[in-house]
Amino acid sequence: MxxxxxxxxxxxxxxxxxxxxxxxxxxxxxxxxxxxxxxxxxxxxxxxxxxxxxxxxxxxxxxxxxxxxxxxFIDTHIHYPQTGMIASYGEQLLDWLNTYTFPTEQQFADKAHASDVAGIFLKELLRNGTTTALVFGSVHKQSVDAFFESAQALNLRMIAGKVLMDRNAPDYLTDTPESGYADSKELIERWHGKGRLHYAVTPRFAPTSTPEQLALAGKLYREYPGLYMHTHLSENRKEIEWVKELFPERKGYLDVYDHYQLIGARSVFAHGVHLCDEECKRLAETGSAVAFCPTSNLFLGSGLLDLQALEQHGVRVGLGTDVGAGTSFSQLQSLSEAYKVMQLQGKKLDPFKSLYLATLGGANALYLDDKIxxxxxxxxxxxxxxxxxxxxxxxxxxxxxxxxxxxxxxxxxxxxxxxxxxxxxxxxxxxxxx
The missing domain is CATH 2.30.40.10 (Urease, subunit C, domain 1)
Structure with missing residues (x-):
């Protein structure tokens, strides 16, 4: 024996x-x-x-x-560089990014700082029972190196990526289409598939990437087998209007990502609060997933995700804390808020559905249900x-x-x-x- x-x-x-x-x-x-x-x-x-x-x-x-x-537990959307700004006073999404998020992420140019925060972040996840997460880094490639080094030391199954962002952000946080592609490629070859680690191509959201960068991100996503794509979608109505202004030739927010071939298996779109039926159908038919982030959507006043509408269309759905817009690392607390979100819409969230969202549902959204x-x-x-x-x-x-x-x-x-x-x-x- x-x-x-x-x-x-x-x-x-x-x-x-x-x-x-x-x-x-x-x-x-x-x-x-x-x-x-x-x-x-x-x-x-x-x-x-x-x-x-x-x-x-x-x-x-x-x-x-x-x-x-x-x-x-499986967290399908979270930002590790925002650990230190959790519980910052609520603003609407775009103001919140400029006031709190971007200045905090600037510090991750320092590898030592990134390593310190990665250790704190992973400790918090594990204290809350989360063993797998889909994680945003910062625009700095050293932030992803620091994260993966810490995750590898604990033999965790984690997915992460360097943020791609070449416009509509402070100069100290922008890359270029070419540098973002090259840095991401370097990180993929160093970390993707090493132990229990996976890489996600990570454009922050459509407004902070030029068409040129999104095109290269789509190229990268298709270049390596098993890569993830992780970004934000339709979290806030002002954000959606901004996308229409920036991409007037596209018929909607999701269509921007679709046009640049950033939609498909292992594509995870955080929030998805304000999706139309056509977008839900497209997510389902491409095998893409939505990360349901109840604490952050309530905290920033983004709205109430219609979980049942996504289910009816067959969209894969996982649960995300979205720290630091989210207010807790705990998936139990996320489920508490998810129940309230459903109640506010006159709908129910059965406790066994909650268990599914936090475990096997998250694994299914990440195409990891053969492993976890x-x-x-x-x-x-x-x-x-x-x-x-x-x-x-x-x-x-x-x-x-x-x-x-x-x-x-x-x-x-x-x-x-x-x-x-x-x-x-x-x-x-x-x-x-x-």
Whole structure:
């Protein structure tokens, strides 16, 4: 028997499919007293402890009482250079960028500063149970080197890219079409596919790139297999009007990206708050994804994303915190806000749909559902241990809960980083709460 085999015992829950497609009852698998077997960083088997323990008598078992094990959370949109400006006083999007974002990102020209922030950023993700994220760097290529170096040291599955931005931004934060292409190409060859790391071509958003830069970004996106494309789309009505002014020949915001061949598999568009039916259909037919960022959209007053409209069109959707416009690294808090967003539209967000969005749905949006997102055998052993007694209020609420759905919903409404007892990446503990 392998000495690397290890078992984790607790209540265990994971998604099997999208509840919107298969129905709630068929969308998940739950073991009240479960056992998760892990070997060499991958899931070997999941089942009832009573069934599996007799077959693995010599295996070391780590048992968590009053706890729930779920797959690690997946953040499909976040900005690591904005860590230091989280909770900056709210403005509308464009004013907020000029007042807070751009001055903060200027500091990432310094590699040492970028490395310090990357360490803080990753620690916050792991404290909140997030094991995979799609991450904006800054315009400086050293910011991406710093991030990937820190992620590689922890053997995390992370996706990141250097921002491309050659207009409508301060001179100290702009590149050129040619330098942006060359720097990105260098980073791709150094990092893409190395360990569990992936690269994303990252134009900030259409207004900050010239047609020439977007054309080269599209060329880059098609040059290497498995690359991601990560940008913003239709977050704010003033932003949408600005895009119309800058690209009058295009019929809409999404059409700008489509024209420059920046749309397709592994293209992730953050926000997508104000999309028309035609744009939703185009996203679906190209296999592109939208990152639902409820805390930042509420914080900046962008509007309420219509999740059901995206679902009805078959668009892939993940969950994003969007730090620093987002107000928390916690996907539990993001789900709390997502529930409220749906309520404000007279719609519902089932707790098992929430679980899906934060785990397997995010993996599906990132085309990583063959590697992460649930506990199928052979997948990466990225998981989080959630504490049913994290706070006195959570502990008391759990005493009143009569169903798994109640417990799960209470965790998403009341939970935050305190609810995360331990986080594992590729079978190794990368965060343990004091």
């Amino acid at each position: 392998s000495t690397n085999l290890k078992a984790y015992r607790a209540a265990i829950l994971h998604s099997l499919a999208d509840p919107a497609v298969v129905g709630v009852e068929a969308s998940y698998e739950y073991f009240e007293d479960g056992l998760l077997l892990v070997e060499d960083g991958q899931v070997v088997q999941l089942g009832h402890a009573a069934d599996l323990l007799p077959k693995h008598k010599a295996v070391e078992v780590v048992e968590y009482r009053n706890a729930l094990i779920t797959p690690g 997102g649930n506990f199928e055998s052979g997948k990466d052993a990225d998981f989080v241990v959630l504490d049913y007694q994290a706070t006195p209020l959570i502990a008391y609420r759990m005493q009143q809960a009569k169903t798994l759905a109640e417990k799960l919903f209470a965790l998403t409404i009341l939970g935050d980083d305190r609810a995360v007892r331990e986080t594992f990446a590729a079978g190794q503990s990368v965060h343990r709460r004091d």
